[in-house]
Amino acid sequence: MMRVFISGFGTVGQGAMETFLLKKPDIHRITGDLVHVVGVTDSRSYEVDEREVCGLCILGNKAVTGMAGHNLKEGKTTIDIMEMCDFDTLIEATPTNVETGGEGLKNIRWALEHGKNVITVNKGPLALEFAELMALARKNGCELRFEGSVGGAMPIINLCTNDLAGMKIRSIQGIFNGTCNFILSRMDSGLPFEQALKEAQQLGYAETDPTYDIEGYDSASKVVILANSVFGRDVKFKDVSVTGITSVTSEAIALAAECGMVIRLIGEVSKDKLEVSPRLIPKGHPLSISGSLNTALINTDLAGPITVSGRGAGRKETASAILSDLISIMKSQKKE
Amino acid sequence: MMRVFISGFGTVGQGAMETFLLKKPDIHRITGDLVHVVGVTDSRSYEVDEREVCGLCILGNKAVTGMAGHNLKEGKTTIDIMEMCDFDTLIEATPTNVETGGEGLKNIRWALEHGKNVITVNKGPLALEFAELMALARKNGCELRFEGSVGGAMPIINLCTNDLAGMKIRSIQGIFNGTCNFILSRMDSGLPFEQALKEAQQLGYAETDPTYDIEGYDSASKVVILANSVFGRDVKFKDVSVTGITSVTSEAIALAAECGMVIRLIGEVSKDKLEVSPRLIPKGHPLSISGSLNTALINTDLAGPITVSGRGAGRKETASAILSDLISIMKSQKKE
Numbered sequence: 001m002m003r004v005f006i007s008g009f010g011t012v013g014q015g016a017m018e019t020f021l022l023k024k025p026d027i028h029r030i031t032g033d034l035v036h037v038v039g040v041t042d043s044r045s046y047e048v049d050e051r052e053v054c055g056l057c058i059l060g061n062k063a064v065t066g067m068a069g070h071n072l073k074e075g076k077t078t079i080d081i082m083e084m085c086d087f088d089t090l091i092e093a094t095p096t097n098v099e100t101g102g103e104g105l106k107n108i109r110w111a112l113e114h115g116k117n118v119i120t121v122n123k124g125p126l127a128l129e130f131a132e133l134m135a136l137a138r139k140n141g142c143e144l145r146f147e148g149s150v151g152g153a154m155p156i157i158n159l160c161t162n163d164l165a166g167m168k169i170r171s172i173q174g175i176f177n178g179t180c181n182f183i184l185s186r187m188d189s190g191l192p193f194e195q196a197l198k199e200a201q202q203l204g205y206a207e208t209d210p211t212y213d214i215e216g217y218d219s220a221s222k223v224v225i226l227a228n229s230v231f232g233r234d235v236k237f238k239d240v241s242v243t244g245i246t247s248v249t250s251e252a253i254a255l256a257a258e259c260g261m262v263i264r265l266i267g268e269v270s271k272d273k274l275e276v277s278p279r280l281i282p283k284g285h286p287l288s289i290s291g292s293l294n295t296a297l298i299n300t301d302l303a304g305p306i307t308v309s310g311r312g313a314g315r316k317e318t319a320s321a322i323l324s325d326l327i328s329i330m331k332s333q334k335k336e
Numbered sequence: 337m338m339r340v341f342i343s344g345f346g347t348v349g350q351g352a353m354e355t356f357l358l359k360k361p362d363i364h365r366i367t368g369d370l371v372h373v374v375g376v377t378d379s380r381s382y383e384v385d386e387r388e389v390c391g392l393c394i395l396g397n398k399a400v401t402g403m404a405g406h407n408l409k410e411g412k413t414t415i416d417i418m419e420m421c422d423f424d425t426l427i428e429a430t431p432t433n434v435e436t437g438g439e440g441l442k443n444i445r446w447a448l449e450h451g452k453n454v455i456t457v458n459k460g461p462l463a464l465e466f467a468e469l470m471a472l473a474r475k476n477g478c479e480l481r482f483e484g485s486v487g488g489a490m491p492i493i494n495l496c497t498n499d500l501a502g503m504k505i506r507s508i509q510g511i512f513n514g515t516c517n518f519i520l521s522r523m524d525s526g527l528p529f530e531q532a533l534k535e536a537q538q539l540g541y542a543e544t545d546p547t548y549d550i551e552g553y554d555s556a557s558k559v560v561i562l563a564n565s566v567f568g569r570d571v572k573f574k575d576v577s578v579t580g581i582t583s584v585t586s587e588a589i590a591l592a593a594e595c596g597m598v599i600r601l602i603g604e605v606s607k608d609k610l611e612v613s614p615r616l617i618p619k620g621h622p623l624s625i626s627g628s629l630n631t632a633l634i635n636t637d638l639a640g641p642i643t644v645s646g647r648g649a650g651r652k653e654t655a656s657a658i659l660s661d662l663i664s665i666m667k668s669q670k671k672e
Contacts (some may be wrong), residue, residue: 019638026502054388153639155354155499163491163499166362166659185620283619284521286645290620295643302355302656306646307631309622312638320638323502331501 001037002330004009005085005116007078007107008093009042012121012148015315016055016091016322023323031330034281035076036225040190041078046071078103079110089329091322098221098237101125112144119325121318127221127237130228143329144231148321150222151176151294154310158324160230167300169230171270174296176222178312179206179213180245180265184278186288187253188262193246204217205292215244216265216276223267227274235274243277255279262288264290338371338666341421341452342413342567343443344429348457348484351651352427353389359642359659367666375421377414379430382407384421414439415446425665427658428456434573437461448472448480455661457654459483463557465574466564471537479665482565484657486558487512487630490646494660496566496634503636505566507606510632511623512558514648515542515549516581516601520614521626523589524598529582541628551580552601552612563610571610579613581583592616598624 004020006013020027020035036052047053048071075080077106082090090111094104104122105133111118113136120126126149127132137144147157151174160169175181197214200206212218212286220240227233245265256263259280260265264287266279281288286307289295299305311317340356342349356363356371363371371389383389384407407416409602418426426447430440441461447454449472456462461469462482473480483493487510496505510515518541522532533550536542548554556576563569581601592599595616600623602615619625625631630648637639647653 023502026504030501143652153636153642155495155639157644158499159491159495162664163494163660164656165366165663166359167656168362191402284625286625286629288620289622293622293641293643300489300656302652302659303491304647304650304653306489306491306644307629308642308644310642314640316638317640320500320503320636323638324499 001088002033002089002326003038004035004091004326005039005087005088006091006093007041007082008039008095008122010093011315012093012318013040013042013091014241015319016093018318019316019323027330028154028325031334033223033330033334035326038087038234039081041073041081044073045309046073046076046081048081050086078107082107082110089117089118089119089326092118092122092125094122096122096221097124098127098217101128102204103285104236105129108144109136112140112142115140115142117143117145117329119145119148119322119329121146121322123149123218123221123225126228127224130225143332145325145329146225147325148318149269151296151310152312152314153317153320154294154296154308154312155324156226156298156308157229158328159308164298164300164303164306167302170299170301171268171273172179172226172230172296172298173266173268173287175264175289175294176219176267176296176312177213177216177265178292180209180216180219181289181294182292183214184248184253184263184265186248187248187250188290190250190255190298192250193248216242217277219265219267223269223274223276227269231269231271231289233271239274241275241277245278248278337599338369338425338662339423340371340427340662341375341423342373342427342429343377344431345376345416346417346429347651348429348654349376349378349427350634351655352429355655363663363666366663367670368667369670373660374423375417377409377417379442380409382409382414382417384414384417385522386422414443418443418446422489425453425455425662428454428458428461430458431458432458432555432557434460434463437535439463441465444469444480445472448476448478451476453479453481453665455481455484455658455665457482457658459485459554459557459561462564463560466561467570479668481661481665482561483661484654486561487632487634487646488648488650489653489656490630490632490644490648491660492562492632492634493565494664495644497523500634500636500639500642501671503638506635506637507603507604507609507627508562508566508632508634509604509623511600511625511630512555512603512632512648513549513552513601514628514630515546516552516555517625517630518628519550520581520584520589520599520601523584523586523595524626526586528586529584535632550582552578553610555601555603559605559612567605567607569607575610577613579616586616596613600624
């Protein structure tokens with residue numbers, strides 16, 4: 001049995017639990033094993049049950065309504081709760097904090113130090129302390145996986161590290177923020193920036209405070225994760241040269257269109273590049289894609305350019321990346 | 337040591353051997369093991385050396401010039417040569433024949449029956465006898481892999497069967513023939529069909545007899561492979577409903593452009609669909625891509641739509657898919 005602890009029982013954490021329930025037969029067919037969620041925490045409360053929290057939650061109709069009414073954490077941290085619990089894999093889905101790493105960094109450190117596998121979609125810890133966390137995982141014989149941290153449902157980490165194994169990846173250029181791409185795509189249709197942003201907010205693509213997205217910080221944290229995981233570099237969030245999309249004008253977009261181009265916010269990473277900036281992209285080019293998708297163009301020595309795209313966020317979509325990581329861990333442990 | 341036999345020592349077979357030599361250090365780093373090519377055949381001649389054929393070929397400067405001057409097969413088949421040889425994995429790269437499966441089908445059958453792994457980029461045997469060959473591989477405890485048979489360097493088979501494990505794949509729609517896509521893209525720029533075809537031939541994208549590509553047969557064979565491998569169906573080449581691009585007129589393309597659309601040759605496969613036909617695609621859509629790339633749009637239950645694209649053919653590009661398959665086999669055998 002694979003016993004799972006979920007820290008951060010919000011949209012993503014609840015989505016993961018629902019997915020494990022929904023996909024129970026498929027997981028069993030693929031891995032020959034079962035997943036039980038034995039502990040969950042959110043910012044205020046927790047639930048622990050060695051038989052299966054999700055069973056309880058579903059009975060109490062709590063899986064979709066969140067943790068209200070469960071045991072209050074009051075003065076306890078997620079680490080205190082993890083210590084009460086016998087589990088194999090931590091799924092870390094607390095909010096991203098790229099300045100300190102937040103609670104997520106502490107949770108991941110604790111789990112790896114105690115030989116638990118970690119699947120994180122929290123970008124902060126990876127953007128700040130990637131090398132340390134990978135070394136911790138190696139030292140303690142457990143796995144640290146993070147497919148969902150870059151591009152949500154867009155498969156890129158496992159694609160680059162498994163499917164393209166043996167190839168030299170020269171660079172990755174990509175659209176790593178769906179909010180910015182939605183805004184720029186709407187500006188292609190003639191909308192001014194402010195109005196496109198408002199529309200993105202109304203549709204739920206952009207936060208009330210959109211700074212983290214539109215200033216390019218979200219893209220930058222993904223670029224850092226790719227630099228460290230795919231290119232074996234040792235860089236941090238502050239090392240990225242970042243320009244957001246607030247300075248992109250309707251005039252610039254109209255001028256680009258006249259030359260058959262669009263403007264897109266592109267993150268680029270290679271052995272010696274680490275940059276996020278708006279760039280001119282020819283129409284018809286894989287990175288000229290419209291809408292809220294994420295896209296990555298992977299330049300390789302043998303295969304040439306390979307492009308992938310997918311939904312960069314969303315409850316089910318992020319859960320799909322978590323599920324993919326969990327199945328990989330279960331398959332590799334089965335073989336051992 | 338992984339001992340490899342290559343049948344079909346043309347562009348793709350030679351490309352594979354060069355790649356194994358070039359990537360020796362990377363393969364060793366990833367798998368802890370070495371690859372030795374111990375036998376090769378082309379239509380007329382063969383070379384066998386238990387120490388390493390490619391060593392010899394490189395010494396004699398034969399790796400790039402082909403097999404001229406080596407031992408003539410004269411009355412012997414590739415199977416006769418394989419019988420002389422102690423090897424673990426057959427790389428099958430003889431020309432595709434979707435009517436009989438050709439020599440490739442016989443070679444693959446023989447290898448699987450004798451417990452050898454098979455990596456094939458030859459679509460014929462897979463489009464005709466997929467179920468039989470997979471059953472043979474299972475029965476004899478060996479692997480049959482074919483990443484390069486669909487979309488060359490575009491990662492799709494392993495992506496669908498590994499990275500998206502646990503997800504339900506509802507359908508795959510794709511551009512599976514770079515020649516047709518090049519022709520249609522050039523027609524977007526106002527060229528008539530005949531002229532676009534001529535240009536494709538001059539650039540080496542299209543054969544002198546382009547029937548197999550432009551009538552949609554090549555796309556159809558790839559759709560069959562996806563149906564059998566990803567959707568677990570049991571279909572054959574003749575089951576595909578196929579319309580090629582010869583009936584696409586400049587007028588149709590101009591009319592489509594007026595409505596913000598392009599025409600692309602799309603293969604579609606799902607539980608109950610198996611079709612290749614020209615379709616209207618909105619500009620900016622992932623399948624509106626221009627040029628000679630292959631693209632696939634994978635519709636999943638959890639992750640939503642995922643798109644991949646890459647070069648559908650080429651010496652190095654196809655070799656990259658063979659290398660990826662070989663490394664997967666070496667990694668999984670290491671774990672056993």
